[in-house]
Every structure is written in C-alpha cells, then in structure tokens.
Amino acid sequence: MERDKHFILGVFDDEDVLLHAVKDVRSSGVKIHEVYSPYPVHGLDEELGYRRSRLPIAAFLFGLLGTSLALTMQFYMMKFDWPMIIGGKDYAAFPDFIPVTFEMTVLLASFGMVGVFMVSSNLKPWAQPRIFDLRSTDDKHIMAIDIANNSSMEQDKIREVLKSSGATEVNDKSFDE
C-alpha cells in the first residue's frame, strides 16, 4: 500500500477551540486525515464524523464462540471421550458446565476484542507509527491534513482555513516512506 507523504498540521492549544475548528475545517471542504490529542476529547468522534465502532459486534461473536467451544468441549469430554461420574450427577450435567462456560466466554470475548482492535488499528508490534508532532503526547492537539487527499484545494487556502479556525501554528510534515 502506498503511503501518503505530505501533510499540513494544525496545532491547537485548547480542546474547545479544536472542537469548533474541526467543524469549521470540515464545513470548508477540507478532508481531515486524523486528529491526535494527548487525552480523549469528548465529542471529537462525532465532530470528525466517525461511525460508531463495530468492536462490540466482534466481542459478541467471540463471546458466542467461547460459549459454544466451552460447551462442546465439556460435553465431548464428559459424555463421549472419558465419561466420569462426579458427585453422583449425570455424565453430561449441564449446571456443572456453566462456570467453565462463563470463563471461556469472557476469555475469548476479551482476547478477541483486543485482537480485533489491534488488527483494525494496525497495532502490530513491528509497525512504525507516524509521529506527526511529539507535542501531541504532551499538551497540544494536532490536526493532520493529507495533501494528496485534498488535491482540489490550494495548499495556502488550507493553511488559511486552519489559521482562521484557531490553530496556533500551521506546520508541514513529510514522511519518507
């Protein structure tokens, strides 16, 4: 996959200014690549127009997988593979299976959710994240705008939109790869 190389960065001091800026920038027709902030900003997802995460669906499906795996495993072991009488109950004593089933459901749902999150967010251990501006881990909000994605607009116009919407700095950032 070819990676985009040239970005314009708007640096914001204040989250409230940022929220309004996101609205202004998007309404002026500029497509925002991503916003980086040191902490979660309430309402930023909606302003950026992100869809709701579908992670819960993945969690549910993995949980369902855990439930069925646990029940299958226990029924197979206790009924067919090595039937054992425990506590005078039937071989396939359903209530006995519930604690293990619960644990397997929780385990697979949480592992599956973490796994899906890492895959969908491209968080593989060898990934080289692009650092747009180190200050986004400290006290600044960074709005990154992909030039290739906004080819219909003049770059100076984009800078002007960022400035007028409250950015304290407007910088350029390029990546080699």
Place this chain on the structure above:
Amino acid sequence: MAHDVQNYNLDQKFEFTPALKKPIMTVLVIGAVLLGIGIVMAMMGGGHEEAAGEAGGHAFHWYERVYANLWINNVYFVGIAIIGVFFFAIQYAAQAGWSAPIVRVMLSLGHWLPYGAVLMLVTFFVANHDLFHWTHSYLFDKSSPEYDSIIDGKGAFFYWPMEKGTFPVFYIARMVIFFGFWVFFFNKLKSMTYAEDGITDNSQWFKIRSWSAFFIIFFAVSSSIAAWDWVMSIDTHWFSTLFGWYVFSSWFVAGLSAITLITIFLKGLGYLEMVNENHVHDLGKFVFGFTIFWTYLWFSQFLLIYYANIPEESVYFLERLSSDVYGPFIFVNILVNFVLPFLVLMTRDSKRHGVFLKLVCSLIIAGHWVDFFLMVQPGTLGHNGGVGLIEVGMFLLYGSVVTLVVLSGLSKGNLIPKNHPMLEESYHHHI
C-alpha cells in the same frame, strides 16, 4: 453550548389527571374481577380432592392460597418501594450528577411503604399459621409427637424474649422497626428534597447526602434480615447464606425497572424534557447490569446446593424442580429474568430507545413476581399452588393500586429538584 437548564420549565408538576387514572383503574377492576372469579372457583372446588384425602396432613382451604398471594405481593411491592428510596439514597451518597432530574421519580416509589407496612402486619396476624410453619406451638413442645428439634433451635430468633411457641415478639419487633425506619427515612428524605426547592445554596444537598448514607447503612442490614424473616422463614428448616442478597437483587432489578418505566412514561407525556436518551441509557444499563447480578446470585445459590447435594439443602430445589406445578416456572424465571433482558438490552440502541426498555422492564416486573412466587408458594401451599386466576388477579390488583399510590404521591410536588446543584451537569450528560 447555547442551551442551559434554565431554558426548561423547572417548576412543572406531574398532573395525575382522570384520563391517566382510567387505564390504571381498568387494570385494577380487571384484577379484582379475576381475583373474585378465582376465589369463587376455589371455594366451589373445595380444595383439591387429593389434599382432602391426604393421611395425616391437614385439609387444604381456598383461603390459604389467597393468603400466600397476599404475602407474595406484599413482600414484592414493599421491596420495589424501598428500592426506590434506596436508589435515591445511592444517588446522593455517590454524589451522582447524571440522575439529578429523576431522583424524585425514584423516591416516589416509597409512597407505597406505609400502606405496605400495614398490609404486611395485618396479613401476618391473619394468616400466620397458614403461611409460617414455625408459628405452630407444638413444634416447641418436647412432649408433643410433632416436636421439631431443628425449629426449636431456631425458635429464639422468632420468639425471644418470650417463651417459644407463644407470641413472636422478636419477629414482630423487627418488622415494626424495619418499616418504622424505612418510612421515617423516606419521609425525611422526601421533606428534605422538597425543602431544597425553596433555598438557593447547596446546604440541603449535603444534608440529604448524610441522611442517605445513614439510610444505606440501615438498609444494608435490614434488607437482609427482612428477607430471612419474610421469605426464608417460610421454609423453616432450610437456610441459605446468600438469601438476603438474592432477595435484595430481585427487588433491585424490579425496582430499577419500575423507575425506568415511570421515567419513560413521564417523558412520553411531555414531562422531564431535560431527560434525554443519555439518561435513559444509564437506566437501561442499570437494569441490564443488575439483571446479570440477580442471575449470578440465583445461580450461585443453586449451583452450590446442587453440587454439594446435602439433603437438608437440596430439598429446597427438589421441592421446586421436581414439582409439576413449580418446575416449569423455574425455567420461566431464568428465561424472562436473564436470557431475555440479556439478549435484548445488550446493544446500545435498545438501551436508548423507550420501546425496548418498556417491553423488557414490564416483562422483568412480571418475571420477578414469578421469582417471589417460587420463593413463597412451594413452602406454603405445596402442590396446591400454581399460577391461576387468584395469582394473576391479585398481582394486577396490587400492581395497579401501587401505581395509583406512587403516581399520586409523585404529583404532590415539583417533578424536578430545581435547586439540585448538579442539575446543569445532568443536563449536559452525554455518553
């Protein structure tokens, strides 16, 4: 943020108009008619033939079933009422902001408490021998052939300081003290929250918070002991160490469902404009979460008894699971109170839209009645019990009377605590 909370009518009062009372009265009449038909049918039937022919056992009378139903509904609706006060107290003790506009809806459930207290005491005195095995004095008489050493050992819990088998002073004293304090705390919290409307500083909020904390401490002890007294003592030989929590959780889910239903109902009528889907979402999460909490306790009680298989413990579930009358209801209980709310309320959307919550909360309120039905009837009526016209009629009758009392109590004062210090925070609540 151009809007703020002052844009809304904070002085609004809930008007309990005759048009609103009409459907509730209709349910009340239907319930009364069903109950009447049920009683007449039971009288004509003269009890079960098997019961009459039972050697040694006493003959079954129709009124025992009425008493058992009175007891089920007394315990159940008193529980819902006190949960309203408890959840109100929780909001203040936890300094919750989101719930500020609906705290009075929670508290309004407590209006049933004085009526419930009277009904409970009257029912106990009228029906004691028919409901509670331990009230028979021959159990404590060593010379009697029916002397029961186990119940004798527990006798002091009911009769202290009197002689066992006479008048249950300790039991009645506990009932009176619990109801006395519950009604006292309810009235105290109610008068404090309405007094807040007249002042402008936060002092009243701090007072409510302190009183709430005291109430929670009292409720923590009294709810458990009330569950032993009112429900667990029916099966006098048997005991379960988590029974208090189990009954509390059943009350709590039903109470939360009632609070959610009233909130959605008021919103549907145009009240509580500042309550939006975010607040409803939180209520939905409470219902969803405590549904699972109830299931956890129910199953913990069941699994340990089933697994250890000690006769004196497992008899409780044997009586229920192996009975034609009660066996199916065990599964109804699990399906309606766990599987259905778990699957329906799992998604975010279903917790934010009134339609799903109305459906699930109504079913939960009926479902937890079944839970109490399963706690009370097997020990009192045995195989003469079941869900028939008497049960349905009595439940509808009680439910509609409680609704009338609660809603008319709610209509007495302002709906929204307009000087609650966190009203603005609640208005901006967003999840």
